[in-house]
Amino acid sequence: MHPxxxxxxxxxxxxxxxxxxxxxxxxxLRDTDPAGFHPTTGERAxxxxxxxxxxxxxxxxxxxxxxxxxxxxxxxxxHFDLHWLKANRPGQRRPDAAAVDRIAxxxxxxxxxxxVGPPRRAADAIAEQDGALADxxxxxxxxxxxxxxxxxxxxxxxxxxxxxxxxxxxTNFGRTFDVVSKADPNNLAYTADALxxxxxxxxxxxxxxFQFLHCIANAAAGxxxxxxxxxxxxxxxxxxxxxxxxxxxxxxxxxxFHDTDTDIRARKxxxxxxxxGAVTEICFNAHIADILDLPSEAMPGFxxxxxxxxxMTRDPAYRIxxxxxxxxxxxxxxxxxxxxxxxxxxxxxxxxxxxxxVDRGDWDSRLRVLRRAAG
Amino acid sequence: MHPxxxxxxxxxxxxxxxxxxxxxxxxxLRDTDPAGFHPTTGERAxxxxxxxxxxxxxxxxxxxxxxxxxxxxxxxxxHFDLHWLKANRPGQRRPDAAAVDRIAxxxxxxxxxxxVGPPRRAADAIAEQDGALADxxxxxxxxxxxxxxxxxxxxxxxxxxxxxxxxxxxTNFGRTFDVVSKADPNNLAYTADALxxxxxxxxxxxxxxFQFLHCIANAAAGxxxxxxxxxxxxxxxxxxxxxxxxxxxxxxxxxxFHDTDTDIRARKxxxxxxxxGAVTEICFNAHIADILDLPSEAMPGFxxxxxxxxxMTRDPAYRIxxxxxxxxxxxxxxxxxxxxxxxxxxxxxxxxxxxxxVDRGDWDSRLRVLRRAAG
Numbered sequence: 001m002h003p004x005x006x007x008x009x010x011x012x013x014x015x016x017x018x019x020x021x022x023x024x025x026x027x028x029l030r031d032t033d034p035a036g037f038h039p040t041t042g043e044r045a046x047x048x049x050x051x052x053x054x055x056x057x058x059x060x061x062x063x064x065x066x067x068x069x070x071x072x073x074x075x076x077x078x079h080f081d082l083h084w085l086k087a088n089r090p091g092q093r094r095p096d097a098a099a100v101d102r103i104a105x106x107x108x109x110x111x112x113x114x115x116v117g118p119p120r121r122a123a124d125a126i127a128e129q130d131g132a133l134a135d136x137x138x139x140x141x142x143x144x145x146x147x148x149x150x151x152x153x154x155x156x157x158x159x160x161x162x163x164x165x166x167x168x169x170x171t172n173f174g175r176t177f178d179v180v181s182k183a184d185p186n187n188l189a190y191t192a193d194a195l196x197x198x199x200x201x202x203x204x205x206x207x208x209x210f211q212f213l214h215c216i217a218n219a220a221a222g223x224x225x226x227x228x229x230x231x232x233x234x235x236x237x238x239x240x241x242x243x244x245x246x247x248x249x250x251x252x253x254x255x256x257f258h259d260t261d262t263d264i265r266a267r268k269x270x271x272x273x274x275x276x277g278a279v280t281e282i283c284f285n286a287h288i289a290d291i292l293d294l295p296s297e298a299m300p301g302f303x304x305x306x307x308x309x310x311x312m313t314r315d316p317a318y319r320i321x322x323x324x325x326x327x328x329x330x331x332x333x334x335x336x337x338x339x340x341x342x343x344x345x346x347x348x349x350x351x352x353x354x355x356x357x358v359d360r361g362d363w364d365s366r367l368r369v370l371r372r373a374a375g
Numbered sequence: 376m377h378p379x380x381x382x383x384x385x386x387x388x389x390x391x392x393x394x395x396x397x398x399x400x401x402x403x404l405r406d407t408d409p410a411g412f413h414p415t416t417g418e419r420a421x422x423x424x425x426x427x428x429x430x431x432x433x434x435x436x437x438x439x440x441x442x443x444x445x446x447x448x449x450x451x452x453x454h455f456d457l458h459w460l461k462a463n464r465p466g467q468r469r470p471d472a473a474a475v476d477r478i479a480x481x482x483x484x485x486x487x488x489x490x491v492g493p494p495r496r497a498a499d500a501i502a503e504q505d506g507a508l509a510d511x512x513x514x515x516x517x518x519x520x521x522x523x524x525x526x527x528x529x530x531x532x533x534x535x536x537x538x539x540x541x542x543x544x545x546t547n548f549g550r551t552f553d554v555v556s557k558a559d560p561n562n563l564a565y566t567a568d569a570l571x572x573x574x575x576x577x578x579x580x581x582x583x584x585f586q587f588l589h590c591i592a593n594a595a596a597g598x599x600x601x602x603x604x605x606x607x608x609x610x611x612x613x614x615x616x617x618x619x620x621x622x623x624x625x626x627x628x629x630x631x632f633h634d635t636d637t638d639i640r641a642r643k644x645x646x647x648x649x650x651x652g653a654v655t656e657i658c659f660n661a662h663i664a665d666i667l668d669l670p671s672e673a674m675p676g677f678x679x680x681x682x683x684x685x686x687m688t689r690d691p692a693y694r695i696x697x698x699x700x701x702x703x704x705x706x707x708x709x710x711x712x713x714x715x716x717x718x719x720x721x722x723x724x725x726x727x728x729x730x731x732x733v734d735r736g737d738w739d740s741r742l743r744v745l746r747r748a749a750g
Contacts, residue, residue, distance in 0.1 A: 010675060023671035027678050032666055042633065043563050043662035047571070048682050049689060053675075091670040094629070096640070170542045172740075188418050196422070205736045206581040252650065254469070258417065263743035264736050265471070275627065287418035291407055295466040296398035300385060300428075303402050307423050314424060361580045361639050365547070368638040 002062055003082060012060065014067075014085065022089030026056045029069060032088075033078040097371035098364035100141045102336075104232040107317050112139055117322060118227075119143055123151045123329075126161055133164055134370040137363060140210070144333040145227055151214065151327045158214025158329040159356050166362030169208045171201060172262045179213065179353040181346040186259040188287055192220075192346045197228050197313045197338035198285040200357075203255035205266050207283060208357035211334040215324035219349025224342045228319045230282030231336055233312045234271055244305035249273055251302050254290035255283070265290065270309065281335045286310065313338055324353070335360070377437055378457060387435065389442075389460065397464030401431045404444060407463075408453035472746035473739035475516045477711075479607040482692050487514055492697060493602075494518055498526045498704075501536055508539055509745040512738060515585070519708040520602055526589060526702045533589025533704040534731050541737030544583045546576060547637045554588065554728040556721040561634040563662055567595075567721045572603050572688045572713035575732075577658040578630035578665075580641050583732035586709040590699035594724025599717045603694045605657030606711055608687045609646055619680035624648055626677050629665035630658070640665065645684065656710045661685065688713055699728070710735070 001017040008023060015021040030036075036046030051073060059070035059077075067080040088094065111119040119139045125132035126148065140146040151157040159176055162168060168175045173187070182190040189195065201207045213225075238245040248270040256265045272281035294302055312318060321342075324330060332339060334357065344351050376392040386400040405411075411421030426448055434445040434452075442455040463469065486494040494514045500507035501523065515521040526532040534551055537543060543550045548562070557565040564570065576582045588600075613620040623645040631640045647656035669677055687693060696717075699705060707714060709732065719726050 011671065025671055025674045025678075028667060028671075028674055031678075038563060038566075038662075041560055041562055041566075041662075044664060045563075045662075048661065048678075049686050053679055053682065088666055088668075090668065090674060093668055094666065167545045167547075170545060172542075172737075185416055187416055188413060188420075191413075191416075205734070258743075261744060262740045263747070264740045266736065286423065287413075287416075287420075289419060291463055291469065292403060293463075293465065293468055296386065296400055296403075299400045299403055299465060303400075303406075303423075304428055307428065311424050359580070361641065362547075365637045365639045368633075369636060372638070 003086075005060060005062070005067075010054075010056075014082075014089075016082075016086055020086060020089075022086065022091075024085070024090065027051070027053060028090060029057070029078065029080070030055050030071065032080075033069075034080070035076060035078065096364075096368070098141075098367040100138055102144065102231060103142050104235055105143060105145075105229045106232050107319055109143075109229075109320050111143075117147070117320065118330075119146045121146060121148055123148050123157070123161060127164065130370050130373065134367060134374065137165065137367045137370070140331050141333065141363065141367070144229060144231070144337040146331050147322075148329040148331060149327065151329055153327065155214075155216050155354060158212055158354055161329070162212045162356050162358050165210075165358045165366045167358070169357040169359045171204070171208065171357070172257070172264060176354060176356045179355055180351065181344075187257075192344050194343040195340045196286065197226060197319070197340040198287065199230070199282055199338055200285070200334050201257070201288075202268055202283040202285040203257045203264050203266050203288050203290075206359070207281075208334050209360035210331060210358050210363055211339070212329055212331050212356045212358070213324070213353045214329040214355070215326055215353055217326055217350040217352040218324055220344040220346055220351040221348040222342050223344030223351045224321050224323050225330060226319050226321050226340045226342070227330075227332065228313050228338045228340075229336065230284065230313075230338055231279060233309060233318055234279045234282065237309060237312060241305075241308060243301075244308050245271070247301055247305040248309060249279075251294065251298065253302070254293055255285065255288050256290040257288050270306065282338065283335075284309070284313070284338060333360070378461075380435060380437070380442075385429075385431075389457075389464075391457075391461055395461060395464075397461065397466075399460070399465065402426070402428060403465060404432070404453065404455070405430050405446065407455075408444075409455070410451060410453065471739075471743070473516075473742040475513055477519065477606060478517050479610055480518060480520075480604045481607050482694055484518075484604075484695050486518075492522075492695065493705075494521045496521060496523055498523050498532070498536060502539065505745050505748065509742060509749065512540065512742045512745070515706050516708070516738065516742070519604055519606070519712040521706050522697075523704040523706060524702065526704055528702065530589075530591050530729060533587055533729055536704070537587045537731050537733055540585075540733050540741045542733075544732040544734045546579065546583065546732070547632070547639060551729060551731045554730055555726065556719075562632075567719050569718040570715045571661065572601060572694070572715040573660040573662065574605070574657055574713055575660070575709050576632070576663075577643055577660040578632045578639050578641050578663050581734070582656075582658060583709050584735035585706060585733050585738055586714070587704055587706050587731045587733070588699070588728045589704040589730070590701055590728055592701055592725040592727040593699055595719040595721055595726040596723040597717050598719030598726045599696050599698050600705065601694050601696050601715045601717070602705075602707065603688050603713045603715075604711065605659065605688075605713055606654060608684065608693055609654045609657065612684060612687060616680075616683060618676075619683050620646070622676055622680040623684060626669065626673065628677070629668055630660065630663050631665040632663050645681065657713065658710075659684070659688070659713060708735070 011025040057069040252267040268283040390396040432444040627642040643658040
């Protein structure tokens with residue numbers, strides 16, 4: 001059974017036998033003609049300024065599985081696959097193999113196999129099998145956090161896994177960084193101090209996406225790692241105190257990191273929502289929050305909301321603690337999951353994490369390509 | 376003459392002899408105490424959850440140029456420099472040495488010295504003198520476009536200048552890229568086709584900031600470079616057709632680049648405004664605009680606005696054309712200034728540009744640090 005075509009103002013309505021229908025403006029059909037894309041690069045070659053806004057086909061026909069349109073300005077008819085038109089009808093978001101339902105977690109986090117703590121995956125499988133790589137990418141995006149275990153005894157092994165995904169996001173701290181206690185630190189991370197829960201580099205226009213921390217040595221007393229899912233805190237705050245939630249979504253505040261070589265600044269809201277209202281990003285870093293510059297009348301409301309969010313991140317109900325062992329790597333979405341650490345005593349032994357970032361766009365790209373290859 | 380202190384609800388009003396006054400919430404004063412920042416890293420060490428929202432000083436005094444506050448929870452009084460308090464009073468944006476007034480330009484662009492075309496600067500001065508580097512950064516940000524001339528006969532010379540600013544922004548095309556006609560292109564840039572005006576990599580969550588195109592060879596017939604200031608087009612569109620302008624500021628559309636190794640997607644509005652309503656970003660790239668997925672009823676309005684913007688970019692009133700010579704480099708804000716080229720004939724000679732990007736955040740950081748050093 002063929003779909004049924006009817007005309008509407010400026011377009012074409014297609015009704016499929018299963019009841020689904022789509023409204024296709026004539027100009028969209030002209031702009032989307034498969035022949036209007038470059039044969040090698042796949043990029044759009046069709047020039048929209050070459051046709052009037054009111055363009056309409058001079059002939060419309062169905063030929064097997066194809067919709068065939070003739071145009072007054074062109075000798076070449078447009079051929080559309082009707083199944084493709086149905087899947088790509090206006091108002092439908094295109095299917096995305098990188099779309100993953102996120103699971104918000106709290107202090108009682110259990111992994112996908114039911115064990116206590118974050119999902120764990122084996123380094124050798126990720127390194128060698130594309131299927132294991134895709135599974136790891138998906139589960140890490142789902143929980144915002146995973147642990148890779150069994151890394152070889154090689155300081156570059158964690159970074160090599162990150163490079164399986166995409167290029168490393170370079171920052172003013174380099175393409176990779178070593179979290180150790182340093183003599184002349186330009187950042188709290190490079191001290192032995194406790195680090196309350198935060199997200200990294202909120203002073204950047206685009207804070208880095210996924211963070212990798214490969215544990216090379218962890219012999220010092222103290223220095224446990226703590227994590228908290230900002231999505232869970234944001235969801236509970238929205239339910240408990242909608243005013244505070246709204247302030248954190250709408251009031252932007254300044255962040256700044258500066259040392260002898262840099263002075264990098266950005267304004268951010270603590271929470272960011274997408275067009276559908278889902279929280280997509282948490283920017284929370286009290287260390288590099290710059291001097292608050294809001295009008296004084298806006299400050300009590302902001303401080304109340306901000307301090308409430310901060311207090312929730314300190315609540316054991318939201319946090320998990322773990323002690324990384326050499327050969328383990330923790331991987332987390334830095335724009336979702338807050339991280340921190342307990343103070344440690346550098347006199348008692350070496351604590352050395354090697355870190356890097358891969359941005360969300362490259363993460364999703366790799367997942368799409370792997371799933372494309374898997375069919 | 377001292378400033379006058381008066382109490383207000385939850386804070387302190389300071390009135391300086393010149394008539395300027397500021398309202399300083401008590402909690403802001405506690406949070407901003409200079410002693411609450413790490414002595415080496417400059418990061419905030421003070422923990423907001425350690426004091427109640429209603430904290431108030433137990434004693435307030437002026438001592439010379441300092442405001443001295445004692446707190447009920449601490450033995451250490453806070454010392455504020457009164458000049459610093461005046462400059463950083465709530466509601467004041469902090470001074471920013473990277474702030475530059477942007478000059479929107481059209482087809483009759485004249486450089487800062489009055490000559491026809493973009494500002495031009497000498498490569499050797501930028502390479503050797505920090506003052507010349509700061510001047511180049513400022514003028515390029517002001518116009519969104521400049522030409523560097525007199526680069527040494529070395530294919531790495533342009534990139535070396537870019538690295539004077541900060542690290543190169545890596546993308547799926549690498550840290551640097553060579554714009555030449557290729558046999559099996561994955562991008563229209565790597566063909567000999569004409570490239571209508573566009574901004575690069577609108578399919579990235581953060582499209583790259585400043586772009587560098589160093590001309591190494593330009594012996595082919597054709598291949599002239601064209602530029603258009605998106606700020607000027609946006610300003611004129613806002614005046615001529617506010618509805619179209621509003622649609623381009625508010626309706627986000629999908630962009631996508633995909634080849635054998637990548638599939639990178641982002642949704643963007645064509646125009647982005649800041650909180651004050653100033654246009655801060657243009658995302659315009661018809662080649663990698665993905666299949667339009669808006670509801671069909673939103674399409675006529677979007678197509679009308681988008682096609683109008685596109686038509687304006689083709690208007691000679693907005694565009695400048697130039698032919699790069701070997702040893703010249705064009706530098707432009709890829710999120711503001713659209714670029715394109717005429718078709719060329721690769722059989723007539725080599726055309727080779729070497730490109731790279733440095734993001735806006737790093738650009739501004741370098742400008743701040745250079746101006747800090749210059750006093």
